[in-house]
Amino acid sequence: MRRSLRAAAAALTLVLAAGLAGCGGDDEARPFSGTVLDNPYQVPDTELIDTDGEPFSLAADTDKRLTLVFFGYVNCVDICPAVLNHLASAMTRLDDRDRDDVDVVLVTSDPDHDTPESLRTYLDRFDDSFIGLTSDFDTIEAVGRALAVGIDRQDPGGHTTQVMGVDSGDESPVFWSADTSPAEFAADIHTLLQEN
Structure with a gap:
């Protein structure tokens, strides 16, 4: 039976606490960069709209072992493109097996201006497999x-900038800061998928 991402993250925390991840100069043994939550967030089964105009729920429609969720918007000039570039670069560092187990989702923080079409065009600049979601502001805020x-309707850039890790059990037991590097994302993703 496959362990949940939460169990993998908990096991990883124990390994790191024991000091096993930082030995020698082994590049594969880098420390875990994400933050493991003691009490994972429950992912709501709320319908949003994907870039094809179809309903998409972060709970019901995220079937991969790991889904990376970021809130951002098309006209963002700094943090959003940096994070999406880092995620796109991280995906290229994964082997095919790991890559097949991961989705990346951008939920717009500016639904008043970001259409499904503009989200799709924007995401295609980074990786055409990235999923874009929108809805009305109140639904996205919830x-x-x-x-x-x-997120703040008056300031779409005033949103929290972490990348949330969602597992196949509809929990988010781990997150990464906006300044996580591509190498750190890739190493953490690989570690979580191996532990899981």
Whole structure:
């Protein structure tokens, strides 16, 4: 029976606490860069809309072992493109097996301006497999709140900038800061998928 991402993250925390991840100069043994949560967030089964205009729920429609969820918007000029570039670069560092087990999702924090079409065009600049989601502002705000991501309708850039890791059990037991490097993302993703 496959362990949940939460169990893998908990096991990883024990390994790191024991000091096993930082031995020697082994590049494969780098420390875990994400933050493991003692109490994972429950991912709401709320319908959003994907870039094809179809319903998409972060709970019901994220079937991969790991889904990386980021809230951002098309006209963002700094943090959003940096994070999406790092995620796209991280995906290229994974082997095919790991890559097949991961999805990347951008939920717009500016649904008043980001259409499904503009989201698709924007995401294609980074990786055409990335999933874009929108809805009305109140729905997106509620989904963000469930994942401890605050967004501000008057300032779409005033959102929390962490990348949330969602597992196939509809929990988010881990997150990464916006300044996580591609190498750190890739190493953590590989570690979580191996532990899971």
